[in-house]
Amino acid sequence: MNLTERQKQIIEIVKENEPISGDRIAKYFGLNRATLRSDLAVLTMIGILDARTKVGYFYTGQDVNPLVFDQLFAIKVKELMVPPILVEQTLSVYDAITNLYLYDVNSLYVKNEENLLIGVISQKDLLRFSIGNANAEQTPVAMIMTRMPNIITVTPETTLLEAGNLLMQHQIDSLPVIDLKNKQSVVGKLTKTHVMNHFIYAGNDSNHI
Amino acid sequence: MNLTERQKQIIEIVKENEPISGDRIAKYFGLNRATLRSDLAVLTMIGILDARTKVGYFYTGQDVNPLVFDQLFAIKVKELMVPPILVEQTLSVYDAITNLYLYDVNSLYVKNEENLLIGVISQKDLLRFSIGNANAEQTPVAMIMTRMPNIITVTPETTLLEAGNLLMQHQIDSLPVIDLKNKQSVVGKLTKTHVMNHFIYAGNDSNHI
Known part of the structure; x- marks a missing residue:
């Protein structure tokens, strides 16, 4: 929802003159009140203005950043992803755990010699192994990782809503972002x-002040 | 933003008759077009209807669930929290890890004899201990848990926006929900x-179909 210039001007007029009647607002524009009726209805409905009978319009204090579906949910993964931490499949479970703390992440992506994604290791995979297994230093992550094709991935063009649904449905913490053309080339990570x-x-941006 | 009955009826009329002119919509109500101007402006602005010059109004396929700040962010923690998993401080680290898998959670709350919250154990705490420590069966969780007052908590009345900000700022995965009066009594968990x-x-509810 984008406000028109006139609607933005109305907000400024109400901010400085509240309470102010529709007629008086219209005079600022040299228009009659009927012409502004739609604008006032929209501003009242989205909660920026408050109308009180026989008193006039008030500014509610809500800023002009109404929630917009496109900005919240249709935004692409590429806008939010971060660079992935890629490790070799020969890395030991012990070193993988060290890497989690070093990079402050909850999962690592495993690549092969051609830098292609072959596995994912989560904190939970590492914990499951390390309890009751003393040889974390001798075991390669390849032994315990989740392998392709059992890895749920997205592309940079996936919408946030789609990605969020995948995280929710599969109960996972992170999605490797793979190249649109080269499906095993990891270009990012979305958690x-x-x-x-x-x-x-x-929410902080569109919060009531 | 709540639609009026008349606005909802307009949507139904457009759905069944699109494209339809403002004049024809007005006839359904026995009104003139000027009376409906605000309603049509609101519906067009929030994206439910689309207006094309000299053609008429179309239904965009967006359902009548526009995003509302209050529903998204001002909702209270009590609406979303789940019952907490509480364990004794004498529980072994080994059994705590078992509990994580048993209950499919990422953290456990530790209580004392009076059922009051005294600690929190995260998956990362358990992983840090279990790597390089063989005696997970002999070590009580009390040895490795984060203790009050270093635990960030919320109450059932905290808003989701406040809770989300706490999770974000403190980089934690879960918030114990404590009783408003008895500050150490845990009544829920929000992750x-x-x-x-x-x-x-x-997002799924207000999605374009």
Whole structure:
């Protein structure tokens, strides 16, 4: 939803003159009130203005950033993804755990010699192995990782809503972002945290002041 | 943003008769077009209807669930929290890990004899301990848990936006929900997953069909 210039001007007029009647607002534009009726209805409906009978219009304090489906959900993965941490399949489970703390991440992606994605290791995979297994230093991550084609991936062009649905349905914490053409080439990583933070930032931006 | 009955009826009329002129819509109500101008402006602006010059109004396929700040962000924690998994402080690290898999959770809350919250154990705490420590069966969780007052908590009345900001700022996965009066009594748990899923459900509901 994009406000027109006139609607933005109405907001400014109400901010400085509240409470102000529709007639008086119309005079600022040299128009009659009927002409502004739609604009006032829209601004009242989306909650930027408040109308009180026989008093006039008030500014509610909500800023002009209404929530927009496109900005919240249709945004592409490429806008939010981060560079992936890629490790070799020969890396030991012990070193994989060290890497989790080093890079402060919850999962690692495993590549082969051609830099193609062959596996994913989650914190939970590592914990499951390390409990009751003393030889984390001798075991390569290739032994315990989830392998292609059992890895759920997205592309940079996937929408946030689609990606969020995949995270939700498959109960996973992260999605490798793969190249549109070369399906095993990892170009990014999108986690549940990125998705949540995106919504919280939007909420902070459109918050009532 | 709540649609009026007349706005909902307009949507139904357009759905069945598109493309349809404003004049023809007005006839359904026995009104003139000017009276409906605000309603049509609102419906067009929020994207439910599309207006094409000299053709008429179309239904865009977006359902009547526009995004509303209050529903998305002002919703209370009590609407989304789940029952917490509480364990004794004498539980072994080994059994704590078993509990993570048993209950399919990423963290456990630790209570004392009076059922009051005294600690939180995350998957990462358990992984850090289990790597290089063989005696997970002999070590109580009390040894490795994060203790009060270093635990970030919310109440059932905290808004989702506030809770999301806490999860984001403190880089944690879960928030114990404590009783408003008895500050150490845990009544629920809110995780990053609950917060993300809430937004994805909302996106699916208000999605363009």
